[in-house]
Amino acid sequence: MKVYLGIDVGSVTTKFALLDERDELVDTLYLRTQGKPIAMVQQGLAEIARRLPPGMEIAGVGTTGSARYLAGVIVGADLVKNEITSHAVAALHILPQVQTVVEIGGQDSKVIIIRQGVVTDFGMNTVCAAGTGSFLDHQALRLGISIEEFGPRALESRTPVRIAGRCTVFAESDMVHKQQMGHRTEDILYGLCQALVRNYLNNVALGKELLPPVVFQGGVAFNQGIVRALEESLETQVVVPPHHEVMGAIGVALLVHEEMSATGEPSRFQGFQVSQIQYHTSSFECKACPNLCEIAQLSLNGKVLARWGGRCDLWERTSTS
Amino acid sequence: MVTIGIPRALLYYQYYPMWLTFFQELGAQVVVSPPTNRATLAEGVSRAVAETCLPVKVFCGHVVSLIGACDYVFVPAIRSMAYKVHNCSKFLGLPDLTRAVVPESPPILEVEIDVDQGKRALYQAIYSLGRRFSCNPLKVKRAAQSAWQAHQDYVARMRSQGLTPLQVLEGQSIRDETRGYHLSLAVIGHPYLVYDSFVNHRLLERLDRGGVKVYTPEMVPQAGLDEAMAQIVGQAYWTYEAEVVGAGGYYLENQVAGVIGVAAFGCGPDSLMFEMVERRAKKLRGCSFMSLMLDEHTAEAGLVTRLEAFLDMIQRRRQVTACG
Structure with missing residues (x-):
């Protein structure tokens, strides 16, 4: 049977999803990226291969997330797609009448506005990560509780404290102050939840009409x-x-899946043995012009597979030839 | 021969042919700083106060790059370009600001353009600038007239032939109309953001290579700008509001499938003007709008993701309307 593999390599976590011909979910995998996107893609592939039911053949692979191009080269992706489109398509698949998608991940957060099954607007956080999973991770660490406990404990709050969520630095000093005043941890935790939501609504979702049904996705949705x-x-x-x-x-x-059905071409998937290969990454400073771009390159057995990071396409071009 | 340096930043894209003609007619030579690169930006960022906006930082970097290349640096203070229409405070104080952050700059040649003060004041300002090159008032007058004509020709050429300032000023390849474009988009915003490819991470080039035909504010007929302005904000308050609000409003209803607004992070006028365009887009519903915020930290990845998502959004929307 044909199956389609989606890989989402984000800044904090790496996700895998395997769908069958009828777009039913066969398997999923959720790993921490730990700053090693290549190793995590390989580890995930090995795991997927081990669990793959017999008789299933990968008929297409797509990559998304902030390391989508890197992951795409490694696995031989048939499609490399930005995470906004990917999230919108998934939400529409689960709930066709969805009008708002809230997605909060490790380091970025998005809002996608959908009307009559079509994306009409979207927003994404800019330079600040105050309204994302990293922020919660960090604060949980400070309070000495695990991120898994965060949600259930926060729900026990009766009088949440107000915490400035505009900036991680301010939130932290505010939070320490509240601790010193003797507020209960539960109340501080829920205060943090409210601060994050406020920050999200006032920044990412500013000026957008958030109509129901609202679908909330991304790792932070684990937090009740x-x-x-x-x-x-x-x-x-x-x-x-x-x-x-x-x-x-x-x-x-x-x-x-949609793409492969439309083109009818065979998949460029490199196979599961990719997980065994030793890739080499390195970087250098390009001196062709005063911009001095940092070029990162991915190579295998001395042969360069891809290069990134230039402000012009000088190196990207040489890598494909 | 006296050499005047012109920073390739801020109002360069709007007025260069005018300035060039004026100085050349008065017997001076003109040099322009090289296109923005990492060193220009780094230099500007390290000098300007943190709160200054990105375009002004870039401008300071360009002034630094002109050190040793010219006898004077031309830094006009453009206070207003029309009656009761004002410019951002950073433009008003640009000569002083430049002197303060680039003390080793070649002497600054300044002129205060304040059309709001009436024609007489304007003529006087131009005359006192010209007098530094020639004591013959007629010569200055002729130079000013040719400069104005050069400006009119420049504007008319972009408008009638659908060219961007870069295509006219730097002889960049003229659009090949036979090339297959599958989508038309407008990019609006201040020229110093739209045409500085370092600052905007090659936005125009990316779009063009992606098969998108790009329209810009300079290509909109005057009547189109005026009409859209009147409809959205009534009368302009900010100088260059037409480039943003007028062009945005025009394109939302003409020629293109989507409008991308390019704004500088921390720019007060931009934040107000793009808000007006966004509200208009919401009201009209037909044409998509997205604004891209640029600052010195902007990682290319964020911009690329937004751009890809915006193009996908338009294309998928089209497919649905085509089927339904």
Whole structure:
């Protein structure tokens, strides 16, 4: 049977989703990127191969996420798609009547506005990561609790404290102050949830009309505290899909299925042995012009597979020839 | 012969032919700083106060790059270009600002253009600038007239032939109309953001290579700008509001499938003007709008992702409308 693989390599986590011919989910995988996107893609592929039911053949691979081009080269992707489109497609697949997609990941957050099944607008956080998973991770660490405990503990709050969520630095000093005043940890945790949601709504979703049904996806949707804070702010129920953390991967798998059916071409998938190969990455400074770009390159057995990072396409061109 | 340096930044894209003609007619030679690169930006960022906007930082970097290449650096203070229409405070104080952050700059040749003060004041300002090159008032007058004519020709050429300032000023390849474009988009914003490919991460080139035909504010007929301005904001308040609000409003209803607004992070006027365009886009519903915020930290990845998503959005929307 033919299956389609979607890989979403984000800054914090790497996600895999395997769909069959009827777009039913066969398998998913959720790993921490740990700053090693190549190793994680390889590890994930090995795991997927081990669990792959017999008789299944990969008929298409798509990559998305901030390391989508890098991952695309390694696996031999048939489609490389940005994460906004991927998330929108996945949300529409799960809930065709969706009008708003809230996606909060490790280092970025997005809002996607959908009307009559078509994306009409979107927003993404700019330079600040204050409203994302990293922020929660960091604060949980400070409070000495694990990120898994965060949500359930936050739900126990009765009188949440108000914390400035505009900036991680301010939030942190605010939070320490509240701790010193003797507020309960639960109340501080829920205060943080509200701060994150406020920050998200005031920055990423500013000026957008967030109509129900709202689908909440991304790793942060694991946190029930955030889900509740979001529901309170939006005054509507929020749908958290069962596989919310791998929606980007599901989306790109759906897209690659669509693409392969349209073109009818064989997949460029390099095979599962990719996970055994020793890739080499390096970088150098290009001196062709005063811009001195940092060029990163990916090579295999001394042969350069791809190069990135230039402000012009000087190196990208040489790598494909 | 006296050499005047012109920084390839801020209003260069709007007025270069005018300035060039004026100085040449008065017997001076003109040099332009090289296109923005990493060193220009780094230099500007290290000198200007943190709160200054990116375009002004870039400008300071260009002034630095002119050191040793000219006798004077031309830094006009353009206060207003029309009655009751004002420019951002950074433009008003540009000569002083430049002197303060680039003390070793060649002497600054300044002129204060304030059309709001009436024609007499304007003529006087131009005359006092010209007098530094020639004491013959007629010669200065003729230079000013030719300069104005050069400006009119420049504007008319971009408008009638659908060219961008880069295509006219730097002789960049003229659009090959036979090339297959599958989509038309407009890019609006201040010329110093739209045409500085270092600052905007090669936005125009990326679009062109992606098969997108790009329209810019310079190509909009005057009547189109005026009409859209009147409809959206009534009367202009900011100088160059027409490039943003007027052009944005025009393109939302003409020729293109989407409009991309390019704004500088921390720019007050931009944040107000793009908000007007965005509201207009929401009201009209037909044409998509996206604004891209540029600052010195902007990672290319964020811009590329937004751009790809915007193009996907338009294409998928088209497919659906085509089917339904």
